[in-house]
Amino acid sequence: MTARGLGSLWMAFCxxxxxxxxxVVSAAALNGGRTMAFPPEDPTLxxxxxxxxxxxxxxxxxSHSVTIAVGSALIATLIAWPVAYQLWRRExxxxxxxxxxxxxxxxxxxxxxxxxxxxxxxxxxxxGSVWAGVLSHAMxxxxxxxTTISIGLQAIDRAHLEAAATMGASEATAFRxxxxxQTLPYTLSGFLxxxxxxxxxxxxxxxxxxxxxxxxTLQIFNSLRNGFTPTxxxxxxxxxxxxxxxxxxxxxxxxxPRLMGADDSR
Amino acid sequence: MSLAxxxxxxxxxxxxxxxxAPGLPRPALALLSGVLxxxxxxxxxxxxxxxxxxxxxxxxxxxxxxxxxxxxxxVGLDYPDTFSTxxxxxxxxxxxxxxxxxxxxxxxxxxxxxALTRRSRATQTLWLVLLLSAxxxxxxxxxxxxDILLSNKSGLPMVFRETGxxxxxxxxxxxxxxxxxxxxxxxxVRFKPSVFATLVSLTYIVWPYAVILLYAPLSRLDRSQIExxxxxxxxxxxVVRTVVVPAVRLPLIGAxxxxxxxxxxxxxxxxxxxxxxxxxxxxxIADAVRGSALNAPFGAAQSVVLLVVASVFLLASxxxxxxxxxxx
Numbered sequence: 001m002t003a004r005g006l007g008s009l010w011m012a013f014c015x016x017x018x019x020x021x022x023x024v025v026s027a028a029a030l031n032g033g034r035t036m037a038f039p040p041e042d043p044t045l046x047x048x049x050x051x052x053x054x055x056x057x058x059x060x061x062x063s064h065s066v067t068i069a070v071g072s073a074l075i076a077t078l079i080a081w082p083v084a085y086q087l088w089r090r091e092x093x094x095x096x097x098x099x100x101x102x103x104x105x106x107x108x109x110x111x112x113x114x115x116x117x118x119x120x121x122x123x124x125x126x127x128g129s130v131w132a133g134v135l136s137h138a139m140x141x142x143x144x145x146x147t148t149i150s151i152g153l154q155a156i157d158r159a160h161l162e163a164a165a166t167m168g169a170s171e172a173t174a175f176r177x178x179x180x181x182q183t184l185p186y187t188l189s190g191f192l193x194x195x196x197x198x199x200x201x202x203x204x205x206x207x208x209x210x211x212x213x214x215x216x217t218l219q220i221f222n223s224l225r226n227g228f229t230p231t232x233x234x235x236x237x238x239x240x241x242x243x244x245x246x247x248x249x250x251x252x253x254x255x256x257p258r259l260m261g262a263d264d265s266r
Numbered sequence: 267m268s269l270a271x272x273x274x275x276x277x278x279x280x281x282x283x284x285x286x287a288p289g290l291p292r293p294a295l296a297l298l299s300g301v302l303x304x305x306x307x308x309x310x311x312x313x314x315x316x317x318x319x320x321x322x323x324x325x326x327x328x329x330x331x332x333x334x335x336x337x338x339x340x341v342g343l344d345y346p347d348t349f350s351t352x353x354x355x356x357x358x359x360x361x362x363x364x365x366x367x368x369x370x371x372x373x374x375x376x377x378x379x380x381a382l383t384r385r386s387r388a389t390q391t392l393w394l395v396l397l398l399s400a401x402x403x404x405x406x407x408x409x410x411x412x413d414i415l416l417s418n419k420s421g422l423p424m425v426f427r428e429t430g431x432x433x434x435x436x437x438x439x440x441x442x443x444x445x446x447x448x449x450x451x452x453x454x455v456r457f458k459p460s461v462f463a464t465l466v467s468l469t470y471i472v473w474p475y476a477v478i479l480l481y482a483p484l485s486r487l488d489r490s491q492i493e494x495x496x497x498x499x500x501x502x503x504x505v506v507r508t509v510v511v512p513a514v515r516l517p518l519i520g521a522x523x524x525x526x527x528x529x530x531x532x533x534x535x536x537x538x539x540x541x542x543x544x545x546x547x548x549x550x551i552a553d554a555v556r557g558s559a560l561n562a563p564f565g566a567a568q569s570v571v572l573l574v575v576a577s578v579f580l581l582a583s584x585x586x587x588x589x590x591x592x593x594x
Binding site: 007010015017018022028036037038039079083089095098104107108110112115116118119120123135138139142171196202217224233243247248250260 | 288289290294295298299301302303304305306307308309310311312313316374377378380381382383384387390391392393394395396397398399400402403404405406407408410411412413414415417419420421470473474478481482483485486501502503527528530531533534537538548551552555556562565566569572573576577580
């Protein structure tokens, strides 16, 4: 067998193991009873109705998940933009420090950041409010749009900016007409990365929600002691489908290999 | 700055300092710094300060400057009468799980990432979509999947029994060894709870992350060196061993360190798959701050210890990345 053949075989094996747990969970959502049997017993689609419509716990949790994911991804992008722009326009100690600070929460274990945010919101009286959860996730995931926007900014030809400056364009005009349009796909990618990761996160939300509300993943985490149920498996299907669609869109309309650090010239 | 741009018209730069400093205006910078200080720095500062606080009965605590929480962590509250290593063991477990999970994931991810970079751009994009989706999948769902796959009734133990593998293991005498490792009951193999199940889950969680981290350095590899080695008659495995691995040595170590830090924060896999004596620091932090123990200052002290360990390894990884970039 050739080396390339062996490589393909290994890739196929890894793909199978990667999909295995996801496939099993997806099948478990069809169970008629409350157990996570595989293959599913007494197959039914009723759990989908339960998750999306009938059980208030899950309907509420899903709406919290969506609110926090969309809100935090927006704010994360708004925090990341000026940091990335400043770092790109002016390589100074301050701009580097700001970039490091913005990336810090993502790099360290989230449980420590979660504990700290819990204290912070307790002091400001916001512990347990949904907007505190939104801000917490925004800061946790600001590193993602920061990275993608920085990659986008580096791709801009600085000669365009110099030409604009020579022709009398102010920094604001150059930003609007050159920088913003060229970095839009990267901004969108960063926003979507933050959105997906926030959607799936639960450790930080566990500490900042203080049991006054739950997202879908936190609700599952809170019910761990009672075991998993097929309704939770429906959530798993929803979450994996959303991820596949979003990353699929980035892959279709953006440049995933470049975003992941592959060199375009080779 | 080049020499040519230093001399001509220095007065112009002095006359228009605003134009010489591109970027955000000062008030915007001040606001941005403020936001980052409150949201990104203050939480860590609070954890550090509160770790010296004192716990009161009934979940309350007050500001203080005592070392009692750290004493409890390192030697136990009743020291010197008794010496408790309970929390040091928790830390050791965190360390061990993270090291093993990171090493296994990188070892399994390297051949995959190398094979991936040699495929067409379209194939790479498809795999990246799958990898990123798996990477972002919440730990609760990963644990849910392995919980079913390793369960006695409908997972691998059932497959072992039905296919006769259990009987075969008994016949060849491997069963006592499995029982000694805690992977079997008298009747069949059993994977939960076990260190094995925990490691499977941890490795699964960081494997896509490992591929993504190795993907960049491997796809930037200088192809001409590989071609040259091939032309001189080296087999593909010799090329990987003598050209590829040495070229990505630093990223390999850097990736392992990053995965290690990532695994330090894992919570659900350990809660579900590990027996209580094998629990990690994250479990007892969650317990102290929001769970049954209700001792926020002690939770903060444990967080500080975790933070110190994570920071040391993170800095090592950053240093390696810098070196890798400098030598490229």
